[in-house]
Amino acid sequence: MSTPAPSIIIAGHSHIVSLGVPLKSPNRIYEIVGLGIEGASDKVAGFTGKWPRENVYWNELAKVVPGKTIALSWQGNQHLSRFMFSPNPRIDFVLSTNPDLPLDEETTIVPELMLRELFRPSMEQLEKTLKRLDGAGAARILVLGTPPPKDDDSFCRQRLGKERTFAARAGKLGVDLASIELSPAILRYKYWALLQNMMRETAGRACKEFIPIPLAAQAPAGFLRRELWADDITHANRDYGKLVLKDLEELVE
Numbered sequence: 001m002s003t004p005a006p007s008i009i010i011a012g013h014s015h016i017v018s019l020g021v022p023l024k025s026p027n028r029i030y031e032i033v034g035l036g037i038e039g040a041s042d043k044v045a046g047f048t049g050k051w052p053r054e055n056v057y058w059n060e061l062a063k064v065v066p067g068k069t070i071a072l073s074w075q076g077n078q079h080l081s082r083f084m085f086s087p088n089p090r091i092d093f094v095l096s097t098n099p100d101l102p103l104d105e106e107t108t109i110v111p112e113l114m115l116r117e118l119f120r121p122s123m124e125q126l127e128k129t130l131k132r133l134d135g136a137g138a139a140r141i142l143v144l145g146t147p148p149p150k151d152d153d154s155f156c157r158q159r160l161g162k163e164r165t166f167a168a169r170a171g172k173l174g175v176d177l178a179s180i181e182l183s184p185a186i187l188r189y190k191y192w193a194l195l196q197n198m199m200r201e202t203a204g205r206a207c208k209e210f211i212p213i214p215l216a217a218q219a220p221a222g223f224l225r226r227e228l229w230a231d232d233i234t235h236a237n238r239d240y241g242k243l244v245l246k247d248l249e250e251l252v253e
Contacts, residue, residue: 006032006045008252011061012073013053015146018230018241019073021046030060037238041249044071058129066137069252071211074126074199076146077234078119079191081165084156084233085173086181095190097197102186115194123202130206142251143203144244145213147236148192151185151223156233163233189222211251214243 009032010019017023020035030049034042047064049057061070090107093115103109126143133141150156160166160177170177183191200210217240219225228240 006043006068008044008069008071008248009047009064010035010044010071010073010248011047012144013075014051015073015076015144015235016046016048018147018236018238019046019244020238020241022048024051025049030057032064035245037241037245039242040245043252044245044248058132062132062136065133067139069140069142070133070138071142071144071248072129072133073144073146074129075122076195077165078122079195080149080188080234081169082118083183083188083191084160084166085169085175086183090181092187093190095193098190098193101190104184104187112194115191116198119195119198123198126199127202127206130203130208134206134208140252141206141208142248143199143208143210145196145199145211146192147213147228147234147240148218148222148224149185149188150226150229150233151189151219151221152226153182153185155229156182159231159233166233185223193222211247214247217243 010016010021014023020037020040022033022036025031025033025048031047032045033048034040035044035046047061049060090104091110092104092107093110093112094103095101096112130141130143157177160170167177170180196212203210217225217228217236224236224240228236230237
């Protein structure tokens with residue numbers, strides 16, 4: 001008996017790993033693969049290939065989307081790669097969708113619009129990709145929310161040197177990873193929430209659906225629940241992925 005073709009294909013950037021999709025193809029080709037999560041529905045598969053993602057990945061994805069629901073995980077670490085280290089002078093901002101979040105008035109308060117401009121190029125790329133997949137014949141396109149930040153500075157600091165993005169940025173700045181000031185956890189949360197808002201807005205402009213992260217994945221203060229952390233600064237683990245898959249399957253059914 002043949003294996004049924006998947007009706008949902010998960011694709012995109014590094015957060016697909018928590019959903020059981022290998023970041024790089026084990027066969028060094030662009031291909032649809034089964035999910036490496038026990039109990040995952042055979043209606044859901046992943047699309048993988050070369051990392052980092054280049055134009056050819058999206059070209060190859062476009063070939064397999066006709067008639068499928070595409071669950072797209074788009075970037076999601078822009079805020080940390082840019083603001084994990086506290087800038088000098090330190091900054092804060094008022095998140096327009098949650099203005100009651102704490103504000104450090106001893107910092108330079110910048111307008112949300114300024115931060116939106118920093119993140120705007122990645123949203124323009126997302127919108128272009130959504131239109132590309134739509135034009136290729138995808139039956140439905142879902143933009144997945146990305147995991148919220150972790151609120152333990154000591155955990156993050158221990159792992160800074162193991163991650164090339166942060167090690168390279170520190171080297172460029174000429175600073176010591178052991179002592180560099182990190183952006184406060186609540187500020188990292190606000191950056192993340194702003195990104196989710198912008199992804200929702202971008203999906204809306206392209207007439208696509210934004211799927212926020214499962215409520216069960218967030219601790220009361222909004223951060224990623226500890227038991228769902230992967231052993232790095234930015235990613236969630238496969239228990240988080242199971243929550244997302246459950247939501248995906250229920251939504252499509």
